[in-house]
Amino acid sequence: LMDGYYEWQDQGDYKQPFYIYDKNKLPMLVAGLYHKEQDGFHATVLTQTPEDSIQHIHHRMPLILSPNDARQYLKNGLISHNGPYTLKYHDVTSKVNQTKVDDASLIETYDAFHHN
Secondary structure: OEOEEEEEEEOOOOEEEEEEEEOOOOOEEEOEEEEEEOOEEEEEEOEEOOOHHHOOOOOOEEOEEOHHHHHHHHHHOOOOOOOOOOEEEEEOOHHHHOOOOOOHHHHOOOOHHHOO
8 A cells, every 4th residue: 555656767867756646646555475584574566567647757667456456466366457547746856865854745746947
């Protein structure tokens, strides 16, 4: 379950981060896998080809599930449907790359052309 995620678009000499989220700002259910090792749990998010609205940003996106599809996935590991899902996005500050920064400003719109 997530409100959104970050993806970086290669713009030549730098990568611009974007925050991608549900068009209605609803939480998204995503498919994933996990396993336990001696040092704790390890997890990964399953990905798919991106929706048309974000394919210019990145070549993949999380596999977003409807509530019914999520139940099916949790029950027997099968994914019967995977979209389409209407997503929105906006650019965000490069501070998302700094692990010490953890606040709501990281998902606010950031116009890189008007900031130094």
